[in-house]
Amino acid sequence: MHCFFVLLVLACLAAPxxxxxxxxxxxxxxxxxxxxxxxxxxACQTGFRLDAASQRQLAANSFGFVSDLSCSAVLSARRSDVIARVQARGDVALPPQEVRCRLVSGGEPVPVRFHLAPVVRLDAAGKAVDARLGIRDLTGIPEPLATAVAEFLNSDPTLRRNLVAAANQIIPNLPKR
Structure with a gap:
């Protein structure tokens, strides 16, 4: 079931x-x-860190409690499963995958974990047209901060566009059968 997850995480994190x-x-x-x-x-590892503009936006959305965030995840899947999911088209929902992060609050690093359960919508031609990140179960920080961070990441239009763009870069290079 982790098959298509690799495609989505790469899309979200690796879009050029x-x-x-x-x-x-x-x-x-x-x-x-x-x-x-x-x-x-x-089987691989991937991660990201925020640029300065995103750091400022995160600080604003978290009422100044969080000033930075970087995350990493270890991914595993079978290529044939990824290909089967892409060929199925429609909404492709992925099982939750644990992501480990380091956020900075009050100048101190705080370890945080959450689950990423993205959904990518493929049209009839197999092109990614929309995506949702599905970040939930954030642990390591108290409420309401956990909710603010999750909402920031889930609503970030750039992360969603990156997910769609990367999926569309990967899909054409997959074997047709």
Whole structure:
């Protein structure tokens, strides 16, 4: 079931839109593994950190409690499962995957974990047209801060666009059957 998850996480974190991305890819080994057509088993790590504008927006959305956020995840999937999910079209919902983050609050780093359960909508032609991140179960920080951080990430239009853009870069390179 983790099959299509790799596609979505890569899309969210690795879209090559550096001027508009809001995030910088960090420690990524997923794109290299995913792009290897001989690798049936996909096992990799990926992560991101926020750019200065996104840091300011996060601080505003969290009432000044959080000033920075960086995250990483270890992903695993079978390439054939990813391909099957893409070929199915429609809304592709993924099972929750744990993501570990380091946020900065009051100048101090705080370890945080959450689940990412994205959904990517594919049209009849197999093109990604929309996405939702599905961030939930945020632990490591108290409420209402946990809700503010989750809402910030879930509502960020750049992360959603990155997810769609990356999915559309990966999908054409997948085998047709």
């Amino acid at each position: 839109l550096p001027a508009r991305a809001g995030v910088t890819l960090e420690g990524d080994t997923c794109r290299q593994v995913f792009d290897n057509p001989r690798a049936e088993s996909i």
